[in-house]
Amino acid sequence: MAMMRLRREDPRVIGAFRLHRRLGAGGMGVVYLGSDRRGQRVALKVIRPDLAEDQEFRSRFAREVSAARRIRGGCTARLVAADLDAAKPWFATQYVPGPSLHDKVVEHGALSAAETAAVGAALAEGLVAVHEAGVVHRDLKPSNILLSPKGPRIIDFGIAWATGASTLTHVGTAVGSPGFLAPEQVRGQPVTPASDVFSLGATLAYAALGDSPFGQGSSEVMLYRVVHEEPQLHGVPAALAPLLRSCLAKSAQERPSTLQLSLRLKEIAAREARGVSRPAGRARPAPAPARAPEPRRPAGRTAPGRTGTRAPAARPRPGRVDSRLLRQRLIVFVTVTLLVVLGLAAAQGCQGPV
Structure with a gap:
């Protein structure tokens, strides 16, 4: 910070x-x-x-x-x-030391699916404690999330309010940040824990996209999109997109609870973390199916159901020498040796004594 x-x-x-x-x-x-x-x-x-x-x-x-x-x-x-x-x-x-989620994304780009899910799981678990205390944050956004060495922390409860309270400080003035506050907040309706679920969904979409799911524009434009237009989640990892879309439902009743959200994000984070351990695009080769050994058949006989094809003669195993070939080589060796000996003897006889 x-x-x-x-x-x-x-x-x-x-x-x-x-x-x-x-x-x-x-x-x-x-x-x-x-x-x-x-x-x-x-x-x-x-x-x-x-x-x-x-x-x-x-x-x-x-x-x-x-x-x-x-x-x-x-x-x-x-x-x-x-x-x-x-x-x-x-x-x-x-x-809380550490950069905000907003600054992290601005400086280093969008988070991976595993990182986004891990941050979201911790934040959803934190919101469970907030809501159990009867409090709704009402202004959850990337700049109000600090990434400390011990995990993400929710800060700035300056406009937090009790569950069911109105979102208007004065007539026609919505409390919250355009692009991250829930549709019911824009309309001035009572806030509930589901309002924070919407804001968390928009915050996690920002972490995965590097931008608000409702784009950029003036406050009036952003508020209109939140109420009347669907979020743009193109580019959000497939593992997260369906869950974030449910968080960003226009109707509060269609959004998951913070507990459900926490459990689901933990599952996604664990699965995505396991997937990261392998190089992208490389799949482990599947083992070749085992084949049953074929029965041995006498040489020259065809297999059942096959005609006109003779089984090839079996090749001698490496290291085995044919006995007939060995005898031939031995005879040649003895013959050559005898001829050499006789030739030497004849040469000495012709020379005579010195």
Whole structure:
């Protein structure tokens, strides 16, 4: 995660935390890197002044922080501390090192099917814990997923809300990120865990494609596509496409539950990981079918059902020498030896004694 130096207007200390760097700024406020006296690092978000003056927002924010305290599980950034009564309300969560999923894809390209499924399985399991606490994230997107060395983490519960709450802060204003929020959020209908399932499906499609499944465009264009058009999943690995399409169903009732999604993604991740171990495009050759040995037949006789064909004469096995050929060679050797001896004897007789 990119860090920036503190600006002149930034505070240096908030609560029990000393601030060191800026981590970023968003629609709700500024996020700082801080630490307490024990050296524990936190991501501390300070709410914007105009929102802090809105009593309705303060009440909602207090309920959200209370709900976030109940979330248990290793796939979220744990809430450490908060001050809801400060002039500028703030809350601090455990600092998670590592790039966001958005930055990972921008810098290194789309993830493989195995990587996408593994990240998705962990996130779905994290959402199970979130939903069990009665909370809906409502803004799940690639920039709110941090890829830490210990696995992906869900961050930024700044607009999280209790299950069944409306998605409109003011009339006609949808809360969430265009291209990743569910159709019911665009329409201002109550949010449910299925709303997060839609957002997770869009997030995983982004990881596998390198782009939003609803393309690019203005907020109005993106919101229209989410409600009225089907997602573009061309290029998504075949192992993931059907499951992601079900997550992106327009009707919340047609989407899988977070538990079902987690189990299915774990299966896909395991299967795809096994497939990666072999070189692409190379298949292990199938063993040749075993053939029963044919019965031996006497030489010169044809097999049953075959006519006009004689079985070829059996060739001598390597290492065996024909006995007749051996006798012939022995006779030739003896004859040559005798001729040589007789020739030497005749030569000596002709010379006589010296």
